[in-house]
C-alpha cells in the first residue's frame with residue numbers, strides 16, 4: 049500500500065475548512081440542542097398532559113429513527129418547505145439540534161430527578177414557590193450532574209455530524225469523500241478524516257475529565 | 267394556634283392517618299412519639315402541606331390550610347421545618363443557605379439577610395462556619411444550620427421530624443440544647459423524637475401515636491409514669 053502525501057498536502061486547506069465546519073455544526077447543534085432539551089425536558093415533566101405527551105412523542109421520534117433519515121426528511125422536505133430551496137448546512141444544523149435536543153431532554157430530566165427530594169421539600173418548607181425552588185435549589189445542582197453526559201452528547205454529535213456530508217454540507221467528511229472520488233483513493237482521505245475526528249473527540253473528553261475533576265473537588 | 271380536626275391521610279389505598287384530632291397552643295412544645303410507621307412524620311408533614319391532606323381540616327392561626335384558596339407558600343413562611351436528613355443546599359455556603367428564602371420570599375436585601383443570618387448562626391454557635399459548605403460540617407453542625415435556616419423566616423411554629431436520629435450519639439446533645447433554648451424563648455414547637463429525656467424535660471405535652479391514631483396524650487410526667495393504654499405501656503417499656 050502506497051500512501052500519497054502529495055495529494056494530502058494539496059487537500060490541507062479543504063480539511064481545515066471542513067474541520068471548522070464540523071466543529072461549527074456540532075457546536076451549534078449542542079447549543080441549540082441544550083436549549084431545546086431544557087424546554088422539552090421541562091415540558092415532559094409538566095402536569096399538563098397534552099404538552100407532556102407532545103414532548104414524549106418528540107423524544108420518541110428523534111431517538112427512535114436514524115439521524116440519516118431525519119436528515120433527508122429535513123433536507124429535502126422541511127427546509128425547501130420553509131425556504132423554497134435546499135440548504136445542506138441549514139438542514140444539518142436543524143437535524144443535529146433536533147436529535148441532540150431529544151437526547152439532552154432525557155439527560156436534563158435524569159439530572160433533575162437525581163436530586164434528592166428532600167431538597168425540594170426543604171425549599172418549599174421555607175415558603176419558596178415551585179419556580180423559585182427549581183431555579184435556586186434544584187437546577188444548579190442538576191446542571192452540575194448534567195455536565196458529563198452533556199459532554200458525551202457533544203462527542204457523539206461531532207461524530208454524527210459526518211452524515212452532513214450526505215446532504216452536501218462541506219464539512220470534514222464531505223472533503224474526505226471529494227478527495228477520495230477525485231483521485232480514486234481510500235486510505236488517504238478516510239484515515240486523515242478519522243485522525244482528525246479522533247483529535248477532536250479525545251481532546252474534548254480530556255477537557256471534560258478535567259472539568260469534572262474540578263467540579264468534584266469544589 | 268394549630269387545630270387539627272378529623273385529619274385523614276391515605277397513600278393510595280393505605281390509610282396512614284385515620285382520624286387525628288389535636289391542637290397546639292401558642293408557646294407550647296408538643297412531643298410526638300410512637301412506633302415506626304405509626305404516621306408521625308406524615309402527621310407533621312400534613313401540618314405544612316408537604317403531604318396533601320385526604321380529609322379533615324388543619325387550621326393554623328385561624329387559616330384553614332386545606333381550603334383551596336389558601337396561599338400555601340404564605341402558610342409555610344409561618345411554619346418552619348427541620349428534617350431528619352438536614353436537607354441543607356449543598357451547592358450553597360452556610361450563610362447562603364440561610365439567606366436564600368428571606369431574600370426570595372421576604373424580599374430582604376442581601377445585607378439585611380446576611381446580618382440576620384449571622385445573628386442566627388451566633389445563636390446556634392456556628393458563626394465561624396458562615397462561609398463553609400455544608401459538606402465540611404459534622405452532622406450536629408448541619409442540623410444546627412438547618413435550624414438557623416428555618417428560623418431565618420421568623421416562623422411562628424417550628425416542626426421537627428426526628429432532628430437527632432441521623433446524628434452520631436455525641437452530637438445529639440448540641441442539637442437538643444439549641445432546641446431547648448428555642449423552647450425557653452417561647453417558640454411553639456411540634457417535635458417528633460425518640461429522645462424521651464428531651465420530651466420529659468422540655469415537652470409540655472406528649473402525643474403517643476400508633477396505627478394512624480393519637481392513642482393517648484398527656485403531660486410528659488403523667489404519660490411516662492402512668493400510661494393509660496396498653497399500647498402506650500408496651501411502647502414505653504421498649505424505649506424507656
Ligand SMILES: Nc1ncnc2c1ncn2[C@@H]1O[C@H](COP(=O)(O)OP(=O)(O)OP(=O)(O)O)[C@@H](O)[C@H]1O
Nearest residue numbers: 277280282300301302303304305306307308309428
Ligand atoms: N410517600 C409515601 N408513599 C406511600 N406510603 C408512604 C409514604 N410516606 C409514608 N408512607 C407510609 O405511611 C406509613 C407511615 O409513615 P410515617 O413516615 O408517617 O411513619 P413514622 O411514624 O414517621 O415512622 P418512623 O418512626 O419510621 O419515621 C408507613 O407505612 C409508610 O410506609
Ligand SMILES: [Mg+2]
Nearest residue numbers: 306307308428
Ligand atoms: Mg418518621
